[in-house]
Amino acid sequence: MAAPRSTHYAAVLRIIRYVKGTLFHGLHFSANSSPVLRAYSDADWAGDPSDRRSTIGYCLFLGNSLISWRSRKQAIPSRSSTEAEYRALGDTTSELLSLRWLLEDMGIPQPSSTDLYCDNQSAMQIAHNDVFHECTKHIEIDCHFIRHHVAQGTVHLVFIGSADQPADLFTKAHFPGRFRTLLSKLKLVSSQPP
Template sequence: MKDLGGLSYFLGLEVTSSYDGYLLSQVKYASNLVYKAELNDSKSVSTPLEPNVKLTPMDGSPLFDPTHYQQLVGSLVYLTMTCPDIAYAIHMVSQFMATPRSTHYAAVLCIICYVKETLFHGLHFSTNFSLMLRAYFDADWASDPSDHRSTTGYCLFLGNSCVSWRNKKQTIPSCSSTEAEYRALGDTKSELLSLRWLLEDMGIPQPSSTDLYYDNQSAI
């Protein structure tokens, strides 16, 4: 065993240190993905997907060979380690891995064009911030037009740094937006408790309660 110095690169993850903290990014990995998708000369976009886009299993025509689609989506999933802003879009296109169609493929290319626009973005962990947890969550009620199931989304911050996030389709349809919000609250609470216990084991105890932020009055 020998000391190789400070960590700067590991499995596509780049670590840059500065006087005010650390930046985790995947610039090289993302650049290779843009090249793999043959989008080097394509125009960048400012959002991963068009607003209010809905994808269904029967959109467009079937792809002759789904392998390329599957490889691109798999690479994008790995990229979400430092790009939580594409997590919802990846959640949408990853539902069609078995039988992707042309519209789904176009959505994947749009996501990669957004990755090209945000190539040097990443997660910054500051050395000067509060070590207090806070959480944000939301639910998109009956958002899937094919099965009317809702989508849960949450992100947890330690100080000003995002440390955990997730987008997932709920297992059963909800009868109301309030029910969908409560399901999202349950998922967020489970992750929040796990992080609180982990921080306590690390010697960073949290206060008796953690702030939760959401936008549904009926779920209060």
């Protein structure tokens, strides 16, 4: 706001075009959907050219219904794509645990572990490896947090290819075709007013 540039103006125009094109999109909650929780976590690496901070994104589904999502820039730049993805896994795990507790309070317990889909195999290996290396020292708290919930069976990490990752929508801009594909994975519905 203090020193706007043409790039900022272009970003605002892009946001306005997006909002205008999605006015009649909404979430659909099916009564026949299974009460099984699953989560998708993703991050870009150093995606912001001004400060090189990464953007994380996640989305959580109850059956086929999208019930929670988030996109935000990380507080500090990540030194690798694995670190960016691992920090995203930490945020997703926190949200996943909150929703598991909320669902249990509502009488919908999750008796088995919740699948958490991630497209970075290195981040998944860190979650399963209880030996700390020099490269993970700076993310040690996230390592302990995620590893604890993986070991307890609360979270089950599952690899998903980047092409199939719905949380990718929350981490970066996409071409229109890819954007529509990712949007369809979120099970959004579009309805025109009468």
